[in-house]
Amino acid sequence: MRISAFFPPVLLLSSLCYTCATKAQAQFPDLPGKDAALKVCGSCHEPERATSLHQDRDGWDATMSAMAGRGMDIPDAQYKTVLDYLSKAFPGEAPKPLNINAAGAIDLETTFSLLRSQAALVIAYRDKHGKFKSLDDLKKIPGFDFSKLEDKKDRIAF
Ligand code: HEC
Numbered sequence: 426m427r428i429s430a431f432f433p434p435v436l437l438l439s440s441l442c443y444t445c446a447t448k449a450q451a452q453f454p455d456l457p458g459k460d461a462a463l464k465v466c467g468s469c470h471e472p473e474r475a476t477s478l479h480q481d482r483d484g485w486d487a488t489m490s491a492m493a494g495r496g497m498d499i500p501d502a503q504y505k506t507v508l509d510y511l512s513k514a515f516p517g518e519a520p521k522p523l524n525i526n527a528a529g530a531i532d533l534e535t536t537f538s539l540l541r542s543q544a545a546l547v548i549a550y551r552d553k554h555g556k557f558k559s560l561d562d563l564k565k566i567p568g569f570d571f572s573k574l575e576d577k578k579d580r581i582a583f
Contacts, residue, residue, distance in 0.1 A: 459514070
């Protein structure tokens with residue numbers, strides 16, 4: 426489909442859709458850059474199309490590049506404002522923490538990318554010594570390579 430044939434009706438529809446605009450206002454959290462985002466992302470389709478996505482900054486950058494490929498034309502400074510807004514307003518799902526005292530082997534392996542043998546060490550130590558109370562307790566497990574958990578320690582709950 427040629428872009429030139431496609432856009433005029435879309436533009437007309439979105440400018441007529443007053444209730445769409447007010448609905449979008451409500452769904453867009455009040456953060457810096459909101460007005461710019463509503464304006465830019467509402468110029469071809471309903472702006473709340475953005476609210477269907479939750480993704481990290483790289484994801485939003487990719488979406489905005491895709492929109493640029495479809496004809497979105499904004500100055501660099503505004504691109505950054507809108508990107509900042511979308512990344513904050515519709516962030517990716519934060520990974521859920523995993524309770525290290527309740528987790529089974531599979532959860533430990535998948536959440537922390539542990540080898541089976543390493544996950545087994547954690548569970549065996551827990552069975553023997555009771556609940557872990559802190560990260561320091563995890564460092565005491567003989568043969569367990571704590572460095573594997575280092576960059577994921579925010580996800581450990583006790
Ligand atoms: C130049 C016109 C234009 C602008 C400006 C624009 N888009 Fe789009 N957008 C499109 C087109 C064309 C489609 C795909 C056709 C359709 O589904 O209607 C689309 C589709 C989407 C989709 C659906 C998923 C997909 O990839 O097909 C999302 C999400 C989206 N846009 C978000 C945004 C956001 C966020 C902004 C503001 C940063 C924005 N758009 C600005 C033209 C635009």
